[in-house]
Amino acid sequence: MSKQNTVQGVLTGMRRGGGGGGQGRGQGGIRFGNEPGMRPAGMSLADEESMEQRMLAGTGDTDKRARHQHDQEVFHTLLRHHDQIQRELTRLPDGIRSLTTSANPEIVGLLHDHVPAMHHRLEENFGLRFWDPAFPEIFAQREKVRMEVTLVPNGVLVEETSEDPNVVILIQAHGAVINLFVQRGFAQAQEVSPLPDNYQRVLGG
């Protein structure tokens, strides 16, 4: 298989801080996760997706719809290949430092796409996973979150910090959620993410 070409495709499809427009589709290498039959049976992710697509359709914003679809394909593929991802998470007094890597260059390409894209979505408040309170909370707190992303040859180095101790709890909880995604893949993505009791929510519910 033309692994090298596929990797190139993924990397050139990367758009720093924005997510690509659906480029980088695997050809013979890793396939994106939205093909029929690829989704786990009876899962709430499907509900989430149709809800988000309906919501985005209502805005008439085709660029955002395409971006969301691309982002979704990327994180589904990461979830599907979670066993090829390694992660070191360090708690800092004011947040986290994480190093997320893979020996597979195609996965590295997806990490290089996903993390800047999510950083950008946080900055512009382009939310997702609305049914899982930890996610809307971090979007609601985005102005208090500082995220520094460094793309390294085998993955992504991130420092995510806040001056607000309550937001530090949230950032650390998110770091732990990504660990669970890496450990358990889709099985974890179907579940509500743990949010510590001592975190004070800013959204209702």
Ligand code: HEM
């Ligand atoms: C195995 C799967 C995944 C991997 C390896 C991954 C990796 C990462 C990494 C490295 C970060 C930077 C923050 C940190 O290091 O803790 C991040 C942030 C983020 N990811 Fe993912 N991710 C995965 C799945 C998902 C899924 C399924 C979603 C949503 C449906 C998602 C949404 C986000 C969002 C919104 C952020 C920015 C907010 C935050 O820092 O938590 N990720 N991801």
